[in-house]
Each structure stands twice: as C-alpha cells, then as structure tokens.
Amino acid sequence: MHTQLKLTSRPITVTGSLDLAALPTLRARLSGLPPGTRLTLNLSAVTVCDHRALGILFAAARRARRQGGGLHLVAPSDVVVKSLTATGLIRLLPVVADRTTDTPEPEIAKAA
Template sequence: MDLSITVRADTAVCRVSGDVDISCSPVLRERLLAALQPPRARLVLDLSEVTFMDASGLGALMAARRRSLLLGGGVRLVAPSSPVRRVLEASGLRSRFPVEVGTFSAKADPGVAQLASQ
C-alpha cells in the first residue's frame, strides 16, 4: 500500500494505492485518524488506485468515518476502484459513504500542504 495525505484547514485528502489488507490496514487507520484532528473534520479519500481491499481496510475507512462525524464532518470517496466498490457492496456499507466518480486535485489548490507520503 502507498499512502499520501495532504491537508487544508478543514479537509484532509488521502490518496491510497495498491493492496489494502490486514498487513497494512492498521497503518491506514492510524494515519487517517491522525489526519482528522480539529479543525480538520472532513476527509476525501481517493481510492482509484486500490487494487485489493479486505474487511480490515473497510474497518479503517469506518473508523475514519466515525471520527469525522464526531468532529462534525464527513468522508467522501473519490473514484473508488472495482475492488473497493465490491467490498463496500458486499458489506452493505456502500450507503455510508458519498461517492464521486471524478478525481480530486489537491495540486490545483494552493492552500493544500503536504502532510505525509509513504
């Protein structure tokens, strides 16, 4: 799994690629929760390049969703790949996440700062 997070005042934008499974989902969960600190309550997840996601990856997304909602924000999924869509549908959790089919360009926003890359 590769992960990068950029932040603005109220939004964290996370790009995830590769396999998201039990071997890396604890890191994903930790990084997403760390990015959601006041005043950042909103999370945008670009999952277009995720090649595999298991239930532990979904658990990381749900933990981020819970934190975001507690902070008064929400989580949006941008262009989730087929593997991500399949696990969301199979779990019955698809309705919990607003989905956008386009891409989110943090680079187009000069107010976005790089938080982390891995």
C-alpha cells in the first residue's frame, strides 16, 4: 500500500502506510516548508505507522517551532496512537484527538 499526502484544504490528510517505502515522500513533503508555516496533519486514515516516520514528524515539528510555525497531528488512528505512545512522542508532539473538539481552526499557512 502506498501512502498519499493529499493537500485537501485543511488539514493535510495522510492515508495508507507510513512505512519504510513512504519515508522519502513524507520527508520530502515536510522538509523545506517556508519559515512560519503552521501545519496540521490528519492521520485518521493511517493504517501502518513505522517509528522512523514518527521521527520525521518530530523533526518537522521541531523545525517548524524553531522557525516560528508549528505542526499538529489531528485524529490519529489507533496504530498511530500506539506508535506515539510506545516511543514516548505522544508527550512531545501536539495531538488533537478529533476534529470535533473546540480547538482553533488549524491552518496550513505562513504565519503573518
């Protein structure tokens, strides 16, 4: 199964497997974002989540924060939550359980 990173409006929806084959695509899509980018990833349709993919997400979140932006994970699937918990990254990455919670509207935009 291939992973697709779709820019569907808000947030970016990630579908399929975040496995070894998907890592180059994930890294390429998350690297090189303009400074100040605020990025939200909907992970509800992720079926496999490799710990190396989480490392890429963590690095992207850290880079975004250093550059005045941010990265949030929305509605992670059970496999993503298990991987985040097993690695301890659940405490380090901003996670919103679902899109129905009262949170600010996530955006994919360069901060003003």
